Amino acid sequence: MxxxxxxLIVSLLLISSAISVVLISLVARKKGAPGVxxxxxxxxxxxxxxxxxxxxxxxxxxxxxxxxSQFQYIGISLVPVGWFLFAQSYSGNSQWMDWKKSAVLxxxxxxxxxxxxxxSSHGLLWADYSLExxxxxxxxxxxxxxxxxxxxxxxxxxxxxxxxxxxxxxxRNQASAFKGQFELILASVMLPWLSNVTYLGGISxxxxxxxxxxxxxxxxxxxxxxxxxxQLFDLVPVMNPTVIRRLDAAAFVLDAKNRILDLNDxxxxxxxxxxxxxxxxKIETExxxxxxxxxxxxxxxxxxxxxxxxxxxxRRYYNIQITPxxxxxxxxxxxxxxxxxITGDKLADxxxxxxxxxxxxxxxxxxxxxxxxxxILGIAEMLDYGVYGPLSEExxxxxxxxxxxxxxxxxxxxxxxxxxKLERGTFRLDVTEFPVRDLLNRILEHYRPMVKLKGLTLKxxxxxxxxxxxxxxxxxxxxxxxxxxxxxxKYTMKGSIHIRVFRSDNNKITFxxxxxGVGIPKDVQxxxxxxxxxxxxxxxxxxxxxxxxxxxxxxxxxxxxxxxxFESEVGKGSTFTVNFPLTMDVxxxx
Amino acid sequence: xxxxxxxxxxxxxGIIAEIFSFAIKEADFNPIVIRDGIQAMKTLSAEIPxxxxxxxxxxxxxxxxxxxxxxxxxRLADTRVLIVSADTTQSEFLRIQADHIxxxxxxxxxxxxxxxxxxxxxxx
Numbered sequence: 263m264x265x266x267x268x269x270l271i272v273s274l275l276l277i278s279s280a281i282s283v284v285l286i287s288l289v290a291r292k293k294g295a296p297g298v299x300x301x302x303x304x305x306x307x308x309x310x311x312x313x314x315x316x317x318x319x320x321x322x323x324x325x326x327x328x329x330x331s332q333f334q335y336i337g338i339s340l341v342p343v344g345w346f347l348f349a350q351s352y353s354g355n356s357q358w359m360d361w362k363k364s365a366v367l368x369x370x371x372x373x374x375x376x377x378x379x380x381x382s383s384h385g386l387l388w389a390d391y392s393l394e395x396x397x398x399x400x401x402x403x404x405x406x407x408x409x410x411x412x413x414x415x416x417x418x419x420x421x422x423x424x425x426x427x428x429x430x431x432x433x434r435n436q437a438s439a440f441k442g443q444f445e446l447i448l449a450s451v452m453l454p455w456l457s458n459v460t461y462l463g464g465i466s467x468x469x470x471x472x473x474x475x476x477x478x479x480x481x482x483x484x485x486x487x488x489x490x491x492x493q494l495f496d497l498v499p500v501m502n503p504t505v506i507r508r509l510d511a512a513a514f515v516l517d518a519k520n521r522i523l524d525l526n527d528x529x530x531x532x533x534x535x536x537x538x539x540x541x542x543x544k545i546e547t548e549x550x551x552x553x554x555x556x557x558x559x560x561x562x563x564x565x566x567x568x569x570x571x572x573x574x575x576x577r578r579y580y581n582i583q584i585t586p587x588x589x590x591x592x593x594x595x596x597x598x599x600x601x602x603x604i605t606g607d608k609l610a611d612x613x614x615x616x617x618x619x620x621x622x623x624x625x626x627x628x629x630x631x632x633x634x635x636x637x638i639l640g641i642a643e644m645l646d647y648g649v650y651g652p653l654s655e656e657x658x659x660x661x662x663x664x665x666x667x668x669x670x671x672x673x674x675x676x677x678x679x680x681x682x683k684l685e686r687g688t689f690r691l692d693v694t695e696f697p698v699r700d701l702l703n704r705i706l707e708h709y710r711p712m713v714k715l716k717g718l719t720l721k722x723x724x725x726x727x728x729x730x731x732x733x734x735x736x737x738x739x740x741x742x743x744x745x746x747x748x749x750x751x752k753y754t755m756k757g758s759i760h761i762r763v764f765r766s767d768n769n770k771i772t773f774x775x776x777x778x779g780v781g782i783p784k785d786v787q788x789x790x791x792x793x794x795x796x797x798x799x800x801x802x803x804x805x806x807x808x809x810x811x812x813x814x815x816x817x818x819x820x821x822x823x824x825x826x827x828f829e830s831e832v833g834k835g836s837t838f839t840v841n842f843p844l845t846m847d848v849x850x851x852x
Numbered sequence: 853x854x855x856x857x858x859x860x861x862x863x864x865x866g867i868i869a870e871i872f873s874f875a876i877k878e879a880d881f882n883p884i885v886i887r888d889g890i891q892a893m894k895t896l897s898a899e900i901p902x903x904x905x906x907x908x909x910x911x912x913x914x915x916x917x918x919x920x921x922x923x924x925x926x927r928l929a930d931t932r933v934l935i936v937s938a939d940t941t942q943s944e945f946l947r948i949q950a951d952h953i954x955x956x957x958x959x960x961x962x963x964x965x966x967x968x969x970x971x972x973x974x975x976x
Binding site: 629632633635636637638639640641643644647649665668672 | 865867868871872874875878938939955956957958959960961963964
């Protein structure tokens with residue numbers, strides 16, 4: 263005898279069922295997002311449960327009630343599994359996204375459905391039941407549950423509990439942007455718990471009526487609010503909060519329309535206005551220079567490439583990695599975009615590549631110039647020697663000018679080659695033991711005519727405590743001293759050049775070349791050891807070079823374990839000092 | 853009449869080979885110019901030169917291999933080898949096996965002087 267109470271319950275149950283259908287169709291558009299499939303499973307379970315429960319209540323006969331109760335189990339058994347999987351998936355635990363694992367979870371519900379439909383032959387679900395009829399309502403009342411019912415009961419509550427726990431854990435770690443969602447989800451899960459506990463505890467509002475399907479429907483409505491009010495499935499907290507947030511690269515999760523779903527701290531720095539919450543907004547409106555990147559990554563679901571762009575007037579380089587996170591059919595619905603600022607590395611690479619090209623160029627040019635130089639020098643010297651017949655005085659002068667210039671060019675080529683070898687690190691020293699005084703005398707003899715021609719004096723003083731023989735690369739030492747002496751003569755117009763050799767503190771041997779020349783202006787003093795730098799550009803000298811001399815000296819001295827320094831005053835002259843350690847290798851024959 | 857000792861000039865650059873020839877002649881050597889490594893090997897199997905001027909960058913067979921051939925041939929035990937190179941640093945092998953090494957650019961005078969010195973050492 264249906265009355266208003268029956269009518270009310272049936273109506274509520276039918277509404278619940280209808281709402282479930284609506285929710286399923288609404289989330290169907292979010293296909294592919296985490297949690298969508300289990301959510302549909304859960305909503306379908308609620309809908310089926312509520313629908314057949316409505317039929318059961320509405321049916322007056324015991325037999326009909328019994329059958330509709332059996333049908334309810336199709337829904338009842340789906341709800342806990344749906345809830346559990348939804349909680350796992352939505353909170354970012356992807357290990358349950360495997361269909362095999364999900365299928366395992368469905369074993370107990372599947373058996374339960376089978377048992378429900380075959381209960382009359384074994385009573386494993388309902389051992390004893392009756393038709394309870396009150397003045398207002400007649401219900402199918404289970405007097406005594408079968409053994410399987412308790413198993414299913416424990417299983418269902420286990421899954422509901424595990425899912426709830428998962429959501430609570432995830433909530434604790436989440437950014438505030440997702441708090442609203444999680445609070446609604448949590449409220450939605452508490453309702454069925456409450457109703458179930460009251461029903462089983464016998465304190466239900468309506469005696470013997472389980473209001474769980476209605477409670478679950480209310481839950482589903484709360485979830486619906488979460489979906490539309492808080493964009494559930496749009497803004498999914500996919501990032502592991504601790505790892506991604508502390509990542510030393512900007513990380514964004516973008517949906518198919520380039521809307522920012524999530525971002526980490528480094529990414530937030532890149533926003534035009536860090537005070538505006540960017541979630542749900544298009545990235546190109548939040549980061550103005552993103553438009554420069556867009557054509558390079560547009561429509562790409564996977565990428566790992568370097569891009570360059572102008573950011574605040576500076577050229578910057580980023581490595582962009584794009585990883586698809588989830589897909590709808592063949593289309594990617596969301597992408598993880600990681601931007602790594604590699605500007606520093608790129609600039610260093612470019613500088614290195616440029617230096618490498620320069621060094622190789624120097625080596626090649628130097629090498630290739632040697633053969634034609636041999637020809638020019640050889641022919642000029644042959645002419646001078648008279649191989650092609652006697653020359654007039656003028657012709658001899660001209661031929662010697664060719665020879666002089668060729669020898670000058672040879673020195674420049676040698677400098678270039680040596681510089682490139684020093685830069686490449688392929689320069690090797692040839693260390694031998696040799697009499698240092700002989701070497702110094704050779705230098706003296708070499709420069710004596712030139713010094714005389716310029717009206718200068720050249721003096722050599724070797725202190726007695728300087729060993730007879732020293733161990734080092736004699737050719738390079740000769741080159742260093744010649745270079746410094748050459749400069750001293752070149753930049754001295756009157757006065758003297760004084761070479762001193764002595765033992766200094768810390769067991770070192772010191773070579774000092776002092777001149778009374780033009781001196782080095784203060785502003786270029788710090789530059790003189792740089793390659794391609796002229797010591798005194800204002801001093802016009804016939805034999806100009808690349809300005810590699812002092813750079814090579816400094817590098818050679820360093821290679822030999824020594825130091826070079828200088829003092830200079832404009833108009834008074836310069837003193838260059840080279841120190842080498844006198845190691846155990848030094849043989850003191852004195 | 854032609855008592856001058858034989859000198860092979862193995863050098864692919866014609867102008868340089870000519871300069872070397874003149875310088876060597878001045879030191880009383882009888883120069884033969886060879887422009888590639890293969891021809892050099894052939895000549896070395898037939899002749900016993902007193903001096904070989906050897907460029908390292910040769911077409912065909914490299915100067916290093918020509919030097920190896922000379923050093924492994926007992927007939928050429930007395931042959932002096934003067935390496936002519938555009939590289940300022942030389943390998944250990946070269947430094948040990950070559951009698952003289954000259955770095956390009958090499959002047960006519962410098963080569964003539966060295967050739968005179970070698971000629972004097974060889975004697976008649």
